[in-house]
Amino acid sequence: MKNEDEPKDKRLKPGDAQKLTMAEVAKYVGVSAMTVSRAFRQDASVSEETRKRIMEAVDALGYVLDLSAGSLSSRRSGFIAALVPSINNSNFSDTARGITDALQNTGLQLLLGYTDYSAEKEEELIEAMLRRRPEGIILTGGSHTARARRMLAKAGIPVVETWELPEDPINQVVGFSNSEAMALLVRTLAGQGYRKFGYIGGTTARDTRGSQRRSGFQKTVEELGLGPGRMISFGVPPITMEQGGQAIVSLLERWPDTEVVLCVSDLSAFGAIMECTRRGMKVPRDIAIAGFGDYEISSICHPRITTINVDCYGIGRQAAARLLHALQSGEATGDEITLTGYKVVLRESTDRNGAPTA
Amino acid sequence: MKNEDEPKDKRLKPGDAQKLTMAEVAKYVGVSAMTVSRAFRQDASVSEETRKRIMEAVDALGYVLDLSAGSLSSRRSGFIAALVPSINNSNFSDTARGITDALQNTGLQLLLGYTDYSAEKEEELIEAMLRRRPEGIILTGGSHTARARRMLAKAGIPVVETWELPEDPINQVVGFSNSEAMALLVRTLAGQGYRKFGYIGGTTARDTRGSQRRSGFQKTVEELGLGPGRMISFGVPPITMEQGGQAIVSLLERWPDTEVVLCVSDLSAFGAIMECTRRGMKVPRDIAIAGFGDYEISSICHPRITTINVDCYGIGRQAAARLLHALQSGEATGDEITLTGYKVVLRESTDRNGAPTA
DNA sequence: TCATCAATTGTTATCGATATCATATAGTCG
DNA sequence: CGACTATATGATATCGATAACAATTGATGA
Structure with a gap:
């Protein structure tokens, strides 16, 4: 099946570097391999003149250091x-x-x-x-x-x-x-007068940061005496923009009087906002929506999205x-x-x- | 300066795997290192029984194969x-x-x-x-x-x-x-009746795909007899959503009657659309905008963005x-x-x- | 002037797995 | 039953660089 003995690929000229080794560079320059090795590192003690000669040879021959060999020896x-x-x-x-x-x-x-x-x-x-x-x-x-x-x-x-x-x-x-960050967002929005909080996130515990945000939301809503949060879980993390859109539809069907919805990430928040817009709802007039992560999109889209900026x-x-x-x-x-x-x-x-x- | 002889980090128990080698696994099992090496590959000929014993030992000892050694030897x-x-x-x-x-x-x-x-x-x-x-x-x-x-x-x-x-x-x-893909988009939109084409892209030739798209645009607009395209270059690639917004402002200031604007990517197209929306222009009623790349955002945002889908x-x-x-x-x-x-x-x-x- | 030292270079062993060849054992078949 | 084959395993050299130590040279200073 295989034609191993055909003329080699044109880009491999016979005498080419292919298996050029440090020893060959050394021989070419007339020094030991060790000296070549040293020339490749700044710290090592090689005379400037020798290093220059070696590097010229490296260039001329087209030698490329082999780290896989070096790392075995140096254990790094x-x-x-x-x-x-x-x-x-x-x-x-x-x-x-x-x-x-x-x-x-x-x-x-x-x-x-x-x-x-x-x-x-x-x-x-x-x-x-x-x-x-x-x-x-x-x-x-x-x-x-x-x-x-x-x-x-x-x-x-x-x-x-x-x-x-x-x-x-x-x-x-x-x-x-993540839980405190989300809690801070809840408190901030509650401070602005929002009372009926919804939450959109993924279903499983696979995304631990997502679950932490969720529990931070839940805990804080309860602490503030704002009843149990209205939680919608939608799909396996990471939930997409599209799922954000689907989720807000479910959420609003179930709790039409929700005032503000927090999303596990900006991407789902964006999807939710677009879906609302498409359905003729104005954000934030009819419903407020916030995200998490401060993605580029959130400062660009219309309306711009409230979020948690993370470093x-x-x-x-x-x-x-x-x-x-x-x-x-x-x-x-x-x-x-x-x-x-x-x-x-x-x-x-x-x-x-x-x-x-x- | 360094205290090399201090007691080691607590998480490194003295006898730990640290430097566990294949030879030690071999000794533990009572076979040669070569046999252990073989056991790690499916193709090799090792009896099922031996392989099982070896793998148990590997598990028990917590041995992890060292590819850096292997790759030197196998030259792969x-x-x-x-x-x-x-x-x-x-x-x-x-x-x-x-x-x-x-x-x-x-x-x-x-x-x-x-x-x-x-x-x-x-x-x-x-x-x-x-x-x-x-x-x-x-x-x-x-x-x-x-x-x-x-x-x-x-x-x-x-x-x-x-x-x-x-x-x-x-x-x-x-x-x-990239140039033909962009050309196709121009032709398609021209076929829908658009006549005054604008283009938003990055400044330099660093992004060769970007330049190709640009030249595909330019060429096609001229071929169709739609005058020279109205080109705005904005920033060093990759141009961001925000730059897309800034670019469309420049473009419309200069050529207010532009009917459709093609962008080097969906991201700049999105930025452009949002900026228009923010300024009270309706897309596509007042101006049509298209992108390139079919990013997720383009099928979600409002209005959804015409684009080139690339595989x-x-x-x-x-x-x-x-x-x-x-x-x-x-x-x-x-x-x-x-x-x-x-x-x-x-x-x-x-x-x-x-x-x-x- | 000779011991000492710093700077530079060389020699040899080694890192840890695998290629390669050799060997042993069991099974096959005319 | 002997030669042959397939299967399973071992012994040894080796991949290509670098660590560690040795050696050489010239310079320095008492």
Whole structure:
């Protein structure tokens, strides 16, 4: 079947670098392989003149360092792993960007995986990552399978859990209380006079941040004596814009007099608002709607959406910073919790005056 | 400065896995390391009974395979690299998802990097990737620095360029003509009676897909005898929702009688529509607006946005499939071009009847 | 002037798994 | 029954860089 002996692909000229090794570069320059190895690192002691000659040879030959060999020997893989629920969510991709930026010039690279909001998939990914011996690992959330926890414990590398405040942290934490953030939003809106609160979120407990927001909502509504919240669960997290639209329809069918609806994220809030608009309801005149996460869309759409701004980028930066610190200080750092900020952003979608804009 | 000899971090119990090796697992079970190695692969010949015993030991000891060692020996790194302009763009994250899905059960992992629409950053990333010896690499677009091209040629691995049809392909291509896709949209809208066309895009040539769309627009408008298009360039790609809003203001100031505006992406189209709405203009009654990319938002927002649907996910899947094919057939595959589909999706934002919905 | 030291380079062993070849054992078949 | 084959396992060399230590050189200073 296979024609192995056919002439090689045209882009592979016979004598090409293909398997060029450090030793060959060394021979070419007339030094030892070790010297070439040193030339690739800034710290090492190589005379400027030698390094220049080596680098010229590297260029001429087209040699590319082989880290997989180096990392075996140095026992440093040169990357850190990060797992996020979804790459298709700008909150998490901002966090990924924060990590990448913090890793600049550290010689560490980011290996990203996404768990699709599933603890099982997370477990698989953790194993896949650990097989490549990352120097540290950043996780989203604090709920992991037992085996995942065991693997992480054994790995002996710094672990940072983000975006939440887990009850039983593995190691370090960089995040905030989703439940308190949502509570703050409820209190703020109650302070503006809203009384009949609805909530739209996903069905299962897969999205732990979602459940925390939900419970923060529920608890606060009750504390304020505003009766039980009107909760609609719609679909498996992450709930989409479209599901947000469907959810608000159900919610309003069941509780037509709802005054304000809080959504587990801006995306569902946006879907809900659009669906209302489409049905001839004015937001916030007929109903107020708020989201969570402060996605770009919320400051652009019409009406602009009230939300909780979360420091997504900062979470990434700080998580990476904690990791770097742990690595530098010889892994002797204890477990710490770094709180990141959040704030209510009041916008048109919950404006008591009703007229979103002139 | 550092206290290297302090007691180790509490979470690392002395006897822990830390440096558990395959040889130790082998000794524990009473077989050779080679047999343990085989047990980890399905294809290898190990008796079911031995494999079971080994896997139990692996579990009991908490051993995790070390791929960095294995890949040095087997000369297979077990991953493929993909570079996208931005992870924070759902078009590209759909492509990334397509790649990941296609890689399921192949033993290959995806290593993702983002270039931020910069050829220099791409070059850096290509080098960083090649240092880890990926078995293949997927790029976005066809414009690369000379050094990047040289490195890729020398690497001797399959390369897939995506999302475009480069004039001078490196190896394989999976994509479509952005210029023709945009041309199709212009023709479709012209067919509906629109005559005065505007265009909103980014300023520089950094985003080659953007420039191609622009030139497809320009060319077609002229071909149809609709005068030169009214082009507004706004900001460095990727242009944001907000910039879309600013751009349409400029465009309408300059050419108030414009009938329809095409945007380089749905995101800028959305921003433009919201800005119009905010200023009391009705879309499409007062002005029609269309986007490119068929992002989720475009089917949800109000009015829904006319756009070009691109098979983002399919691009990823097929790019990975081409790569896998090349790897299986002993890298002897020639350069091929795989065309992916696109289609015009007509929605409310360009509806000639003007009334988006009841 | 000779010991000492810093700077630079070389030598050798090694990281941990796997390719490759060798070997043992059991089953098959004319 | 002997040769042959398939299956299961082991022994050893090796992948390509780097750690660790050794060696060389020239400079410095008492």
